[in-house]
Amino acid sequence: MARSAPASKDSSKPNTAVQTTAVAQSLPSDCPPDVEQLGRSTWTLLHSMTAAYPERPTLTQQSETRQFISLFGKMYPCWSCADDFRSWMKEGGNEPRVSNRDEFGRWMCEAHNAVNVKLGKKSFDCDKWEERWRTGWRDGRCG
Ligand code: FAD
Numbered sequence: 001m002a003r004s005a006p007a008s009k010d011s012s013k014p015n016t017a018v019q020t021t022a023v024a025q026s027l028p029s030d031c032p033p034d035v036e037q038l039g040r041s042t043w044t045l046l047h048s049m050t051a052a053y054p055e056r057p058t059l060t061q062q063s064e065t066r067q068f069i070s071l072f073g074k075m076y077p078c079w080s081c082a083d084d085f086r087s088w089m090k091e092g093g094n095e096p097r098v099s100n101r102d103e104f105g106r107w108m109c110e111a112h113n114a115v116n117v118k119l120g121k122k123s124f125d126c127d128k129w130e131e132r133w134r135t136g137w138r139d140g141r142c143g
Pocket of ligand 1 (some may be wrong): 108
């Protein structure tokens with residue numbers, strides 16, 4: 001479970017508090033992740049999964065992808081983040097769209113933007129999802 005506050009003195013319990021950014025920045029890199037570190041790593045995984053998703057997925061692949069997202073929403077180890085993510089998916093039009101790579105990539109971008117908005121961050125231009133996560137930017141800086 002990602003942290004949001006200083007460690008409990010009870011070492012038998014996992015540290016479930018959320019670390020503030022200021023404190024987290026001073027922590028060594030081999031400490032348990034806080035919510036921000038966990039989030040960055042997780043978005044990298046999720047967007048990379050959309051980048052690797054087939055252009056023409058089989059029905060089985062689509063079904064397994066929906067199952068993965070559903071389980072992810074139950075198991076993401078920041079419980080309040082997971083609760084909000086599941087609530088967002090239940091809103092009209094926000095259920096996972098997985099019928100092809102571009103659709104899945106855009107859906108993930110929209111899911112990420114919902115969190116960005118909640119946290120007061122800038123929305124990402126979802127027309128650019130593939131340049132950011134699959135092909136690299138058109139200016140060639142990604143090689
Ligand atoms: P991140 O938001 O982690 O983004 C990483 C990189 O992705 C960015 O640098 C940018 O290049 C790219 N990017 C940004 N937006 C998009 C997009 N829409 N589409 C494609 N690429 C994009 N934190 C909380 O404090 N509270 C929460 O409730 C919460 N809920 C979360 C729910 C989920 C499912 C996940 C995976 C994370 C959640 N987080 C939450 C973590 C939060 O989203 C960020 O990961 C964290 O705040 C670090 O933010 P960041 O600014 O470093 O970049």
